[in-house]
Amino acid sequence: MQEVTARPRTAPEPKPKRYKSSSELKKRLWRNKLLYVMLIPGVLYFIIFKYLPMYGLIISFQDYKPYQGITGSEWVGMKHFSRLFTEPDFLNILGNTLILFGMNILIYFPIPIILALMLNELRGTFFKRFFQTLVYVPHFMSWVIVVSISFVMVTMDGGIINELLAYFGFSKINFLLSPGWFRPMYIIQVIWREAGWGTIIYLASIAAIDPGLYEASRMDGAGRLRQVWHITLPAIRGVIITLFILKIGSVLDLGFEHVYLLLNSMNREVAEIIDTYVYTAGLRQGQFSYSTAIGFFKSIVGLIMVMTVNKVSKKIGEEGVY
Amino acid sequence: MTKKSFTLLLSSLLTLSMLSACGGNNNNNEAAATKDPGASTGTNTAATTEPAPAPEPEKPTEIKIMLPLNTTDTPPDTIKTEVEKLTNTKLTYQFFPADTYEEKLNSSFATGSLPQVTYLKNQTTFLQMKEAIKDGQFWEIGPYLSEFPNLNKLKPEILNNTKVDGKLYTLYIGRPLARQGIIYRKDWADKLGLAAPANTEELFAMAKAFTEQDPDGNGKKDTIGVVDRNELVYGAFKTVSSWFGTPNNWAEKDGQLAPEFTFPQYIDTMDFFKKLRDGGYMNQDFAATSKTDAVNMFTSGKAGLYIGGSMQDIDTLNKDLIKNVPDAVLDTHSMVAGPDGKFAQWMIPGYNNVVLFPKSAVKDEAELKKILKFFDYMMTPEVSNLMYWGIEGTHYTVEGGKAKATDNKELIEREVKGFKDSVIGEYETNGMYQSLNVLPGRIHAEELVLENVKVGVADPTAALDSATYTAKGVELQQIITDATYKYMYGQLDKAGFEKEVENWKSRGGAQIIEEYNAAYKK
Numbered sequence: 001m002q003e004v005t006a007r008p009r010t011a012p013e014p015k016p017k018r019y020k021s022s023s024e025l026k027k028r029l030w031r032n033k034l035l036y037v038m039l040i041p042g043v044l045y046f047i048i049f050k051y052l053p054m055y056g057l058i059i060s061f062q063d064y065k066p067y068q069g070i071t072g073s074e075w076v077g078m079k080h081f082s083r084l085f086t087e088p089d090f091l092n093i094l095g096n097t098l099i100l101f102g103m104n105i106l107i108y109f110p111i112p113i114i115l116a117l118m119l120n121e122l123r124g125t126f127f128k129r130f131f132q133t134l135v136y137v138p139h140f141m142s143w144v145i146v147v148s149i150s151f152v153m154v155t156m157d158g159g160i161i162n163e164l165l166a167y168f169g170f171s172k173i174n175f176l177l178s179p180g181w182f183r184p185m186y187i188i189q190v191i192w193r194e195a196g197w198g199t200i201i202y203l204a205s206i207a208a209i210d211p212g213l214y215e216a217s218r219m220d221g222a223g224r225l226r227q228v229w230h231i232t233l234p235a236i237r238g239v240i241i242t243l244f245i246l247k248i249g250s251v252l253d254l255g256f257e258h259v260y261l262l263l264n265s266m267n268r269e270v271a272e273i274i275d276t277y278v279y280t281a282g283l284r285q286g287q288f289s290y291s292t293a294i295g296f297f298k299s300i301v302g303l304i305m306v307m308t309v310n311k312v313s314k315k316i317g318e319e320g321v322y
Numbered sequence: 323m324t325k326k327s328f329t330l331l332l333s334s335l336l337t338l339s340m341l342s343a344c345g346g347n348n349n350n351n352e353a354a355a356t357k358d359p360g361a362s363t364g365t366n367t368a369a370t371t372e373p374a375p376a377p378e379p380e381k382p383t384e385i386k387i388m389l390p391l392n393t394t395d396t397p398p399d400t401i402k403t404e405v406e407k408l409t410n411t412k413l414t415y416q417f418f419p420a421d422t423y424e425e426k427l428n429s430s431f432a433t434g435s436l437p438q439v440t441y442l443k444n445q446t447t448f449l450q451m452k453e454a455i456k457d458g459q460f461w462e463i464g465p466y467l468s469e470f471p472n473l474n475k476l477k478p479e480i481l482n483n484t485k486v487d488g489k490l491y492t493l494y495i496g497r498p499l500a501r502q503g504i505i506y507r508k509d510w511a512d513k514l515g516l517a518a519p520a521n522t523e524e525l526f527a528m529a530k531a532f533t534e535q536d537p538d539g540n541g542k543k544d545t546i547g548v549v550d551r552n553e554l555v556y557g558a559f560k561t562v563s564s565w566f567g568t569p570n571n572w573a574e575k576d577g578q579l580a581p582e583f584t585f586p587q588y589i590d591t592m593d594f595f596k597k598l599r600d601g602g603y604m605n606q607d608f609a610a611t612s613k614t615d616a617v618n619m620f621t622s623g624k625a626g627l628y629i630g631g632s633m634q635d636i637d638t639l640n641k642d643l644i645k646n647v648p649d650a651v652l653d654t655h656s657m658v659a660g661p662d663g664k665f666a667q668w669m670i671p672g673y674n675n676v677v678l679f680p681k682s683a684v685k686d687e688a689e690l691k692k693i694l695k696f697f698d699y700m701m702t703p704e705v706s707n708l709m710y711w712g713i714e715g716t717h718y719t720v721e722g723g724k725a726k727a728t729d730n731k732e733l734i735e736r737e738v739k740g741f742k743d744s745v746i747g748e749y750e751t752n753g754m755y756q757s758l759n760v761l762p763g764r765i766h767a768e769e770l771v772l773e774n775v776k777v778g779v780a781d782p783t784a785a786l787d788s789a790t791y792t793a794k795g796v797e798l799q800q801i802i803t804d805a806t807y808k809y810m811y812g813q814l815d816k817a818g819f820e821k822e823v824e825n826w827k828s829r830g831g832a833q834i835i836e837e838y839n840a841a842y843k844k
Contacts, residue, residue: 065453069432088829151615156606157546158624176610177811264552264610265807268800281797285450 060293080293089272097273100259101251103187109247111191112198113240117228119199120206132203135196146193147261150185151176177266186262186271205239206232241313245321249306252298274298383692384412386437386683388430389744390675391417397740404708405741409699417740423447436680438693441744448484448492448676449792455486461679461690464490470694472701475751480672483784493697494673496748500774501632502561502667503656505639505763509649510537510545510626521659522565522594525627529603532626538647548604549625550595551616554803557608558629563591564668565658570781572838579782579838581831583802583823590661592819595810609807623647633767640761654767656774669778671785677746700746703753710745710754712738718755725755788837790830798834801826 029036055070060080062073084090115135122128138146154161154175162172175181213231222230256275263271274294282291310320396417406413416437418426423443430436431454442448454460467473467490476494484492504519511518511528514535519525529547531537538545550558564570568587572579582588598604605611605619620628621642628639633654640652659665677697684690699705711718711725717738718725727734749756759765788795805822808814814822827835 148612148615151607151610151612155611155615157619158544174606176607265804266609266811266813268804280800281794285792285794285796287793 057292057296059289060296062289064289064292076289080290081297083290084294084297089277092269093272093274093277096270097252097254099270100183100186100254100273103183104190104254105244105247107187108190108194109244111195113202113236115195116199116202116206117232119203120232121224121228132196132199135199137196138193139197141193143193143255143258143261146189147258150189154185177264179267179270182262182267182271186259189258189262201239201243202236205236209235238319241318242321245306245309245313248309249302251305252301382406382410382412383696384414385439385693385696386414386416387439387441387744388416388418388426388437389441389740390420390423390443391740392420392743393735393739395736397737400737401708401712401741404713405705408705408708409696411696415740431680434682436683438679438683438689440678440680442676442678444675445671445673451678452486452787452792455491455678459681460491461681461684462489462491463493463679463690463694466691466694469691470698472698472752473694473746475701476747477672477751483671484673484676485785487787492676492678493746495675495677495744495746496672496751497670497674498748498771498775499669499672500667500778501634501767501771502630503633503654503767503770503774504658505620505628505631505633505636505652505654507532507537507626507650508653508763509651512651513537513539518653518655519658521663522562522661525562525658526594526598526603529598529627530601533601533603537626538623544624546603546605546619546625548598548627548629549611549616549619550604550608550629551611551613552609553613554806556630557616559591559595559806560668561630562594562658563588564666564779565660566591566594567660567662567664567666570668570779572781572783574782578835579842580835581802583806587660589816589819592806592809596812599810600812609811617642621646623650633770634764636763636767637759637761640763652761653763654770656770665777667774667778669775669780671781675743697746701752703755706745706747706752706754709741710738711742720755721758723755724758726758782842783838786838786841788834788841790833790837794830795834798826798830801829 058070059073061075061077062070063076063079064070064073087093119128119132119135122131151159153159154173156162156172156174156176161175165172173181175185209232213235214227217227217231252274254273254275256279259271259273260276260279263276278291278294281287282294306321310322314320402413402415405411414437420443424447427436427440427442427447430440442451464485467476473493477496480494480496481490484490484494504525506518506528510532514531514537516528516531517524519528532545532547534543536543536545548558554560563582566587568585568591569582571582573582573585574580575585595604599606599608605616605625608616611619616628617639619625621639623643623646633656636652636654640650643650643652656667657665679690679693684693700709707714707725711727712734714720716728717734718727720726745754746752756768759768801822805814805819809816809819823831
């Protein structure tokens with residue numbers, strides 16, 4: 001603090017980016033030495049687990065053979081990328097991926113926000129905690145369990161939903177095997193499992209809003225809805241946008257397990273996504289180069305999306321993630 | 323202010339990095355825990371591959387063995403110590419979880435750290451390794467086999483199935499050639515006055531009766547005939563298709579090898595299942611039913627026929643079924659004649675895994691022979707019983723020349739199972755005890771397994787190579803699998819199915835046909 005106050009106020013100097021002498025920098029580094037030491041594990045983590053593995057992307061330009069290694073494998077240029085783009089099903093798979101992603105953004109994304117606003121309106125700590133816990137729980141179930149539960153509920157051989165349909169005189173519906181039902185089932189399961197968990201960050205940022213704002217608005221005669229609209233929502237706007245940008249980054253990354261469990265021969269035309277395709281075409285047959293090429297493609301698309309959205313968000317006057 | 327925000331930034335960065343570091347470290351620890359044995363081997367291998375003086379029988383041979391583990395924990399040394407005593411070896415077993423074994427195999431291979439003895443995981447990993455085998459990365463053992471009296475007993479026809487380019491590189495872990503058949507509710511059949519189905523028509527009639535005639539006698543129509551799952555090979559389809567006379571994957575047609583789905587019998591089988599499903603005599607969602615769900619349907623007493631799996635599974639199915647339906651009786655059956663009155667059963671190539679000897683770890687012929695000597699010992703009844711059944715009196719007892727495993731299943735799981743899956747050969751060749759069965763259906767199953775082989779149909783491509791198949795066979799097969807299900811569900815007609823076969827051909831299938839035929843003629 002002394003340094004800052006010691007500077008004359010009249011000189012609106014920019015933040016001191018350079019130190020006058022290296023000894024001053026050293027002194028500063030030395031003074032915060034413990035903090036820097038504590039930084040080391042984190043930096044090492046990113047170098048070892050995030051940056052070094054990028055070296056492996058090289059194999060997407062090779063015909064990689066494990067026993068010849070990266071140095072010994074033959075270079076083939078863009079062969080694996082062009083194989084992906086000329087694959088007869090590629091457009092279909094990409095389309096399916098984008099549609100599911102779109103559903104995630106349009107249908108799923110707003111739900112945790114709405115849920116958080118609703119939870120926030122609950123009065124009484126006990127009820128609030130109780131319902132909060134209740135909506136978190138599904139997140140801790142694996143997709144295998146979620147999909148199995150749905151299977152038991154919607155199967156045509158005695159599933160409760162089909163039994164109810166039959167009881168009320170409707171004809172049974174083949175939820176599991178009809179292409180038309182795949183997407184609704186998918187998004188319902190995503191919402192059921194993730195919506196509660198998604199409220200955590202929103203609830204935390206709502207909790208940080210100055211209660212004085214609400215008091216003042218009440219004095220001015222604002223009702224509950226007005227308060228939500230004029231205070232709560234604007235206050236968490238930054239968080240919403242940040243999460244939105246992060247979500248966009250995973251555009252082609254819908255999570256393999258969930259879709260793979262729902263996928264079957266009858267709904268493949270709408271259910272095959274890039275991740276499941278990588279599994280059947282790449283990993284099950286040990287085609288490392290091809291799967292790496294697809295992974296690379298996914299990451300690049302994700303990167304472009306994040307940068308675009310970030311830029312747009314800054315243009316319209318919001319903060320970006322970087 | 324500057325300093326404050328700087329500190330703030332730093333501490334938030336710090337928190338973040340601590341968090342991620344913690345996460346990372348956790349993973350790391352887990353990874354380290356599983357990979358530890360591997361890491362230590364890297365160095366150990368280097369130490370042991372020092373050329374030891376060859377003929378010195380007193381000194382135990384040191385051997386490092388890498389193999390998949392189908393249980394959760396690495397077994398203790400109980401069995402290992404005994405094996406070492408019997409074979410005069412010093413063994414280092416590196417067990418890796420079967421779930422991630424391919425990964426371990428690939429990474430060890432890529433880093434040149436495979437140990438002297440490397441078990442693969444299954445036929446698929448073997449297929450993937452073929453290229454490296456051709457590349458000369460592993461020892462060819464064919465020429466040495468005759469020097470070892472016990473190894474020489476291994477079945478030539480199965481050895482032949484594991485050859486690569488006509489040369490033998492591997493020892494195999496044997497499995498019965500054809501264990502598949504029907505496990506069915508004998509109490510239901512008896513009640514309805516039905517005998518075990520002698521042909522496909524009677525099979526259909528049984529499924530129908532099990533659905534419509536209230537075999538469980540509760541006055542409700544709540545049973546079904548066949549329960550099947552989303553699996554064309556190990557589910558009901560392939561087994562029933564072989565009863566209809568469909569070839570096992572490939573067969574000669576007009577003097578050329580052709581895939582099974584170009585044969586009319588394949589269509590007949592699809593029609594059979596279509597009729598079963600349309601009539602409601604099998605589970606409607608079979609294309610989306612997992613094995614667990616299918617087994618549950620059977621063991622809860624809802625379904626009467628479980629087709630296609632190993633008939634030896636009757637023990638487990640029976641155990642779970644009588645918990646729910648105490649007076650249920652199960653039996654096995656496999657002799658179902660096709661429409662032409664002939665019996666047939668598809669066969670696997672007779673092994674479920676193989677062992678390889680990497681040149682990177684086994685330095686010379688002398689060392690290879692020492693290791694083969696160990697496997698020669700393993701093919702004696704003494705050692706194979708020890709590894710397969712455990713220690714007599716502790717893990718099993720012998721009754722009437724057969725082994726009866728102790729009721730303490732956890733003990734076997736913990737101490738024996740890890741080694742059990744590594745025994746070379748089968749009881750005919752290594753002389754180990756057969757298992758003592760008490761359940762009549764299981765005893766029947768063992769007889770049927772022998773009967774099955776008599777009418778067995780082998781896959782002519784088992785020992786053949788097709789580069790295109792290795793590269794994208796699995797991916798292409800998906801086209802046929804999807805089309806088969808769509809046909810059975812009535813979404814494709816015969817012309818539509820044939821169009822999909824053409825699609826398969828145009829995307830690489832034609833090349834596969836060509837390559838197999840070229841290899842077949844040789």
